[in-house]
Amino acid sequence: MLKTLTMATALALLPVIGLAQSAPERRPLLMAGKSTLEQRVLTRPGAVPVARPGDDAPEGAAAIPPLSLLFVYGRETAGGEDWVEVGRGGRSAPVGWVPARTVIDWKQNLVVAFTDRVNRNQALFFKDGEDLRRIVEEEDAGAFARDTLTAIQTGTLAADAPVIAAEPPAHVDISRQFYLLPILDWQEVWFPDGFQALALNVAATSEGAEAPETAAAPEAPAPEADVVAEGYRTGVVFVVDTSISFDRYIRAAERVMTGVRDRLVKEFGPAAPRFGLVGFRDVMEDGSPDGYVSKVFAEPVADPEQADFLTALGRLEASKVSNRDFREDAYAGLRTAIEGVDWGDTEGRFVVLITDASPRTGAEDGGASGLGTEQLRLLAQANRTAIAAVHLETPAGAEDHARAAAAYRDLTDYPNIGSLYFPVAGGDVAAYEAVVDRLATTIAQGMRPDLTPADVPEVEAAPAPAPVAEALERTGLVGKAMRLAWAGAQQGSRPPELFQAWVADRDLANPASKALDVRVLITRNQLSDLQATLQAILDAGEATRIAPGDFFGALQGAAAAMSRRPDRVAGAEARRLADTGLIGEYLEGLPYRSRVLELTEDDWLAWSFGQQREFLDDLAAKIRLYRAIHDDADLWIALDDDRAGGEAVYPIALDALP
Known part of the structure; x- marks a missing residue:
């Protein structure tokens, strides 16, 4: 079911509770120059609705919570002051008039989310955008950031300092505690070393907070590591190739995983990582699977002895027949592990x-996942899941190694940390067992950061090759990031009360690391509309493959059939895909470059058949990614109990947009 916000967790985002609603339906005002986007505002502290513009608020009247997202139904001037009539939209009637000075116009549903607090410093919030630009472009931003954070932590920040607050020390995970940091404006800035960043003008408040004049006091430090890990649970689902070429490695997997299970259960007891198991193959020459393409053998249930997992290992068998080529449908197995497994309380x-073997993507014939590398990575991130890949570079797959390595490095890239890709040269069985053992041990250590590698004995093996050692180090950082996100949720960590x-979207001291992700707060209805729109573009492209010159004409016909902005569809005006009126206006003007929106008819005709096919x-x-997000009820946030499911929202990453 949909997540519903409360005042305790939503940073006073909720629309007004208890304001009267009446039957007459009125539509909010449209934004200037738009035919579908309605005017929206965010409330400042002290916005008290009245019946008519210019009226005095009744004594004791309740103010609308700060940062409530409301629609505009009217604008008037009364008593020398501008007034705005606001309401919740949908079938709700306006709730009243508020002074224009008590609201902020919000032109786009842009929000920011804090990234994991690993490999970066706390973000700093500036009073003025020019101060931020000056620090980034002209001064040593790293030294400034370090000095400022020290001053905030010691309470010695000067009253005239350009910074008014810092990000909390404990990570604020938007997937666990939804919060609203809306972007009101943005500018591009460049660090002296060439890194580009976005300077973002954001609004934020906690319940009852007023805008501070000095830096916010630092929150209490995070608990000690061993206390943080108490109650924290890790789940590991192994997704194992069960094709005929992997036969000897399955039994090796059974040996090493049984040993890992025995050692970790002994070390951690009931708190040991919970293991699950998924098998995957590919279809045979005739297009049919040998039993399955992906299958859940065991789920990471709360079982101290991991009995189900051990039994499942014994049932894991390789296919007896060859599939159509060397590649396998690994993405089908991964998607099953992400979405088709009950992770419990992990x-x-x-x-x-x-x-x-390299993966078969959803864009290819036989790719059951329906997803490409980028979409599968985004789906994993949406479900708070990290992917690691152990790739056995066997002699039989020599011609496939480069393709597999490229795909798995991209797939396993974890934000701000890097790739969790583990190549095993030559497919050596002993090296393979050592990698799996070390990887499982490193993941387990994420629950007990006080543990050192010497505390958990490894199998006897040569020192790990550099790529494996580096990937193990990154895996440990991912485990730490997950633990810190969980700890922040336990502490009720919130964004600064300003x-x-x-604020810059990059770490001032290390601009290679992102401090903030820019996202679009998209409604379920809008995502459904976007999915239908892309399907119309896809259908037009498929229908005109033999005659590519007809593609844009087909798009105009699709736009007219969907009855969206018909005034911009007719004639030869639509030279870009954005001009056809197919793509919703809410994607226009965002701080990213859309390959779809910017596609011109000349580009399309100049592309080769292969480039058109790739597009x-x-x-x-x-489309398949949007369908997966749309259908996962746990990802959606209902802004209040009364809104229809279609108005629930999800902060979608810019990278996921077309």
Whole structure:
């Protein structure tokens, strides 16, 4: 079911509770120059609705909670002051008039989310955008950030300092505690070393907070590591290749996983990581599967002895027949592990792929996942899951190694940390067992940061090769990031209590690391509409493959059939896909470059058949990603109990947009 916000968790985002609603339906005002986007505002502290513009608020009247998202139904001037009539939209009637000075116009549903607090410093919030630009472009931003954080922590920040607050020390995970940091404006800025960043003007408030004049006091430090880990649970689902070429590695997997299970259960007892198991194959020459393409053998249930997992290992068998080529449908197995497994109460979630072949993507014939590399990575991130890949570079797959390595490095790239890709040279069985053992041990150590590698004995093996050692180090950082996110939720960590400020989306001291992700707060209805739109573009592309010159004409026909902005569809005006009126206006003007919106008819005709095919395949993969997000009720947030399910929202990443 949909998540419903409360005042305790939503940073006073909720629309007004208890304001009267009446039957007459009125539509909010449209934004200037738009035909579908309605005017929206965010409330400042002290916005008290009255019946008519210019009226005095009744004594004791309740103010609308700060940062409530409301629609505009009217604008008037009364008593020398501008007034705005506001309401919740949908079938609700306006709730009243408020002074224009008590609201902020919000032109786009842009929000920011804090990234994991690993490999970066706390973000700093500036009073003025020009101060932020000056620090980034002209001064040593790293030294400034370090000095400022020290001053905030010691309470010695000067009253005239350009910074008014810092991000909390404990990570605020938007997937666990939804919060609203709306973007009111943005500018591009450049660090001296060439890194580009976005300077974002954001608004934020906690319940009852007023805009501070000085830096916010630092929150209490996070608990000690061993206390933080108490109650924290990690789940690991192994996704194992069960094709005929992987036969000897399955039994090796059974040996090493049984040993890992025995050692970790002894070390951690009931708190040991919970293991699950998924098998995957590919279809045979005739297009039919040998039993299955992906199958759940065991789920990461709360079982101290891991009996189900051990039994499942014994039932894991390789196919007896060859599939159509060397590649396997690894993405089908991974998607099953992410979405088709009951993770229970686990908070640290790892999916470990074990294979000797490159993946078959959803864009290709036989790719059961329906997703490409980028879409599968975004789906894993939406479900708070990290993917690691153990790739056995066997002699039989020599021609496939480069393709597999490229795909799995991209797939396992964890934000701000890097790739969790583990190559096993030559497919050596002993090296393979050592990698799986070390990987499982590293993941387990994420629950007990006080543990050192010497505390958990490893199998006897040579020192790990550099790529494996580096990937193990990154895996440990991912485990730490997951644990810190969980700890922040336990502490009730919240964004700073400030009202309006400027912040960079990159770490000032290390601009290679992102501090903030820009996202679009999209409604379920809008995502459904976007999915239908991309399907119309895909259908037009498929229908005109033989005559590509007809593609844009087909798009105009699709736009007219969907009855969206018909005034911009007719004639030869639509030279870009954005001009056809197919793509919703809510995607226009965002701080990203859309390959779809910017596609011109000349580009399309200049592309080769393969480039056109790649473009359409990418659309198909995005459609499947949107469908997966749309159908996962746990991802959606209802802004209040009365809103229809279609008005629930999800902060979708810019990378997921077309």
